[in-house]
Amino acid sequence: MPPKLNPLPPLSQLPLNEGDPPHSAWGLWEGQDSSLGSLNYLTDELVLKTLREEVRTGARIGLDLPLDFFNPPLLGRAGFEQKVIDKxxxxxxxxxITFNTQGSSQWDSLRHFAYQKDQKFYNGATQQDIHAAPRTSVNDLQGWTEKGLAGRGVLIDYAAYAAREKIAIDHFSPHGITVDVVKAIADESKIEFQPGDVLFLRTGYVDAYRQLSKDRRVEVAGVREWCGLAQSRETTEWLWERQFAAVACDSPGFEVRPPTDKAWHLHPILLAGWGTPIGELFALDALADACRARGKFSFFFTSAPLNYSGAVASPPNAVAII
Structure with missing residues (x-):
C-alpha cells in the first residue's frame, strides 16, 4: 500500500515551510527518499496489490511513440538521427543514435522546470547546484531507475468524451480541459482514484498530429500552444488531494498552453513543488481502444527511464499491462 500521510495537509497549508515557494511541499517525504517525491507512493506492497487486481489477460500495450515521430521536431528541439555502422x-x-530526450514521449525529471521567480527546483535545488560540475546528479532520474516506475494507471479519455459530446478541439491552440470535465469522465468511466495512481490524460493530440500534412507539420513544429489540463486553484487542489504518483498526457505539456490561469501554472507546482513527474507525448490511442473494449480504464503500468547521471528527461520505455 502507499505510505500513509496522516493527515495530508490541505493545499491551503502549503508551502509546508515558511519562505518556500508557493504551494510547495518540501519536507513531505521526510524519513523516506525525499528525492523521489511522489514516486514514494509506489511501494512494493502497492505494486503487488496492483498486479493482483489489474492484470487479467497479460496483453501488453506500448506507450512510447517512435523517437522520430515528430518531424520536424517540436519546439525547436534537435531531431532524431541514426548512423548504422557496417563493421x-x-x-x-x-x-x-542522437536525440533530444524531450523530442518524443518523455518523462520530465525534477531538474527540468523550476519556480521561475524563486529560481528553485525541487527541494530547493538551484541552477548552480545542477551545473556545479559536469553531469551532477541533483534531481536527476537515477533514483527512479533503481526500481523503475510501476503501479496502477488510470486513463481519462477526453478525446473520446469530446467526440461524443461534439466538442470541437483544435489541438494546436489553447484548449483547456477543466477539472470538472475530468471528474465527469472519471465518473462515467467508473474510475475510483487511489493514492499512488498514475494519471493519464488523452487529449487526441497525437492522433491529430498523425493526420497532418507535411506542410502543416512544419507549421505546428513552431507552435507553442496546445490542448491540455486547464489551470486553476480547483484543478491544483484536486491533483493534490488525489495523491498521484505521476501524471502524463499525449500533448506536449500535460497542461494547456498558454495557461488559463498563470497563478496556477502546474509545471513548477508539480515538478519543483511536489516532486511529481510529468509525462508528455505518450502514445495513448491503442490504450484507449483497449480500455473501451473491456469497459475498464485502469491497468498495470510500468516504465524504465534511461539510466545515466544528470538526466533532465527520458523516454519512458512504458508499457500498460491489462
Whole structure:
C-alpha cells in the first residue's frame, strides 16, 4: 500500500515551510527518499496489490511513440538521427543514435522546470547546484531507475468524451480541459482514484498530429500552444488531494498552453513543488481502444527511464499491462 500521510495537509497549508515557494511541499517525504517525491507512493506492497487486481489477460500495450515521430521536431528541439555502422569484414552492424530526450514521449525529471521567480527546483535545488560540475546528479532520474516506475494507471479519455459530446478541439491552440470535465469522465468511466495512481490524460493530440500534412507539420513544429489540463486553484487542489504518483498526457505539456490561469501554472507546482513527474507525448490511442473494449480504464503500468547521471528527461520505455 502507499505510505500513509496522516493527515495530508490541505493545499491551503502549503508551502509546508515558511519562505518556500508557493504551494510547495518540501519536507513531505521526510524519513523516506525525499528525492523521489511522489514516486514514494509506489511501494512494493502497492505494486503487488496492483498486479493482483489489474492484470487479467497479460496483453501488453506500448506507450512510447517512435523517437522520430515528430518531424520536424517540436519546439525547436534537435531531431532524431541514426548512423548504422557496417563493421566489415565481419557481417555485423552497430548503430549510433542522437536525440533530444524531450523530442518524443518523455518523462520530465525534477531538474527540468523550476519556480521561475524563486529560481528553485525541487527541494530547493538551484541552477548552480545542477551545473556545479559536469553531469551532477541533483534531481536527476537515477533514483527512479533503481526500481523503475510501476503501479496502477488510470486513463481519462477526453478525446473520446469530446467526440461524443461534439466538442470541437483544435489541438494546436489553447484548449483547456477543466477539472470538472475530468471528474465527469472519471465518473462515467467508473474510475475510483487511489493514492499512488498514475494519471493519464488523452487529449487526441497525437492522433491529430498523425493526420497532418507535411506542410502543416512544419507549421505546428513552431507552435507553442496546445490542448491540455486547464489551470486553476480547483484543478491544483484536486491533483493534490488525489495523491498521484505521476501524471502524463499525449500533448506536449500535460497542461494547456498558454495557461488559463498563470497563478496556477502546474509545471513548477508539480515538478519543483511536489516532486511529481510529468509525462508528455505518450502514445495513448491503442490504450484507449483497449480500455473501451473491456469497459475498464485502469491497468498495470510500468516504465524504465534511461539510466545515466544528470538526466533532465527520458523516454519512458512504458508499457500498460491489462
Amino acid at each position: 566489415a569484414p565481419l557481417v555485423v552492424n552497430d548503430d549510433i
